[in-house]
Amino acid sequence: xxxxxxxxxxxxxxxxxxxxxxxxxxxxxxxxxxxxxxxxxxxxxxxxxxxxxxxxxxxxxxxxxxxxxxxxxxxxxxxxxxxxxxxxxxxxxxxxxxxxxxxxxxxxxxxxxxxxxxxxxxxxxxxxxxxxxxxxxxxxxxxxxxxxxxxxxxxxxxxxxxxxxxxxxxxxxxxxxxxxxxxxxxxxxxxxxxxxxxxxxxxxx
Numbered sequence: 104x105x106x107x108x109x110x111x112x113x114x115x116x117x118x119x120x121x122x123x124x125x126x127x128x129x130x131x132x133x134x135x136x137x138x139x140x141x142x143x144x145x146x147x148x149x150x151x152x153x154x155x156x157x158x159x160x161x162x163x164x165x166x167x168x169x170x171x172x173x174x175x176x177x178x179x180x181x182x183x184x185x186x187x188x189x190x191x192x193x194x195x196x197x198x199x200x201x202x203x204x205x206x207x208x209x210x211x212x213x214x215x216x217x218x219x220x221x222x223x224x225x226x227x228x229x230x231x232x233x234x235x236x237x238x239x240x241x242x243x244x245x246x247x248x249x250x251x252x253x254x255x256x257x258x259x260x261x262x263x264x265x266x267x268x269x270x271x272x273x274x275x276x277x278x279x280x281x282x283x284x285x286x287x288x289x290x291x292x293x294x295x296x297x298x299x300x301x302x303x304x305x306x307x308x
Contacts, residue, residue: 106150114158116187123186123216124154130215131177134208140177156292157183160238160263163288163298167235171197171260173227173251174242176205178212180265185218196220197234199227227251233258240265245273245299249281253304262301265290270297282307
């Protein structure tokens with residue numbers, strides 16, 4: 104079974120979703136040759152390492168219609184989520200990144216695939232929108248990431264963050280600055296990865 108077929112089997116992705124994901128991968132591969140969006144060595148495993156890694160978040164918030172992806176970068180998880188939610192009428196994904204060239208790439212993908220998404224070129228903490236879920240991947244350690252996400256969480260969002268094998272250590276450090284409820288799950292795309300769910304964030308006194 105190919106990586107694409109394995110992804111489709113895991114997610115029940117439609118042919119239209121698979122076509123959009125392949126177009127996204129093609130555009131990412133082309134853009135990555137001229138600017139550093141993802142590590143080139145990760146592209147041969149793109150379906151598992153990037154696409155499935157992103158799409159698995161939908162199972163943690165199956166009723167969520169609106170998402171904000173902080174530090175959206177190459178579009179993981181935000182563009183993948185927007186593709187998977189494209190046929191859902193009330194869905195919308197905000198792709199927020201501080202670097203203009205990354206935002207131009209994201210806008211080109213959003214336009215090419217007619218995604219229900221808005222690209223915002225700016226700092227995450229200064230562009231808070233009201234969403235069901237705020238997410239991020241490979242942006243910053245938890246202590247700093249929670250500062251970026253605080254305005255979204257205070258507006259009622261759930262936090263779902265894709266982290267690496269140091270997630271537990273990052274949470275210990277973050278609790279020196281923040282008070283919050285959290286759950287930790289093993290990533291389905293890589294057993295070394297973690298998905299951190301965060302609620303009820305406030306600064307420690």
